[in-house]
Amino acid sequence: MKLIVGNKNYSSWSLRAWLACKQSGLSFEELTVPILGDDWDKRKRERDDIAPSSGKVPILWDGDAVVWDSLAIIEYLADKVGRDRFWPKADDARAMARSMVAELHSSYFDLRRECPMNIRAVARGFRPGEGVKADVVRILQLWAEARARFGKGGPFLFGTFCAADIIYAPVVSRFRTYGFVVPGFAQGYMEAVWEHDWMAEWIAAAEAEDWVIEQYEVPVEA
Numbered sequence: 001m002k003l004i005v006g007n008k009n010y011s012s013w014s015l016r017a018w019l020a021c022k023q024s025g026l027s028f029e030e031l032t033v034p035i036l037g038d039d040w041d042k043r044k045r046e047r048d049d050i051a052p053s054s055g056k057v058p059i060l061w062d063g064d065a066v067v068w069d070s071l072a073i074i075e076y077l078a079d080k081v082g083r084d085r086f087w088p089k090a091d092d093a094r095a096m097a098r099s100m101v102a103e104l105h106s107s108y109f110d111l112r113r114e115c116p117m118n119i120r121a122v123a124r125g126f127r128p129g130e131g132v133k134a135d136v137v138r139i140l141q142l143w144a145e146a147r148a149r150f151g152k153g154g155p156f157l158f159g160t161f162c163a164a165d166i167i168y169a170p171v172v173s174r175f176r177t178y179g180f181v182v183p184g185f186a187q188g189y190m191e192a193v194w195e196h197d198w199m200a201e202w203i204a205a206a207e208a209e210d211w212v213i214e215q216y217e218v219p220v221e222a
Helices: 012-024 040-046 070-081 091-106 109-114 130-153 163-177 184-194 197-208
Strands: 002-005 029-032 059-062 065-068
Touching: 002 012, 012 070, 012 163, 012 197, 059 070, 065 070, 070 091, 070 163, 091 130, 091 163, 109 130, 130 163, 130 184, 163 184, 184 197
Parallel strands: 002 029
Antiparallel strands: 002 059, 059 065
């Protein structure tokens, strides 16, 4: 398999697909392409491995099969290796995990717009809008319910690391970058995600990148 991802400092959806590949346990080749640079449009036209997704990353190639969109990649890999590797086994826990993943995939537009992922940066004096505040409250409510009902088996949302944690990992990054104050249970969860071996590997690679995308550097200061 080959996974094409964007700049690790900024590309939240690439992070999700990469974590999904790690979670699958399957071996994969990784290719990072700098998105939104001066030559990005040219790269999209010229690269056959990027073209099927209309120039979007991440993209997973598995032989002749090509999958784009992070959630589609999660589901494709779950089909290959067994769904229990990605989703809780119990029906009630799996139902909530799927709903949380789907909600993030289609929601929280204010948080995404005002707080782009930037692993290297720390916000100074960031003041979220009302839409962002509502998104954060909703996310914390979901985290609290998942942890209270299903989190007794470990430090993650449903105890052990699963698709829900993969999808919410960039949210953890955003909460850290923009200095959101969260309750103790959420802080503990965020630390567990941030200190996960795979996250540590991605963070180190993001910090080593020399690409800068100015539109994602505002309003934060490094």
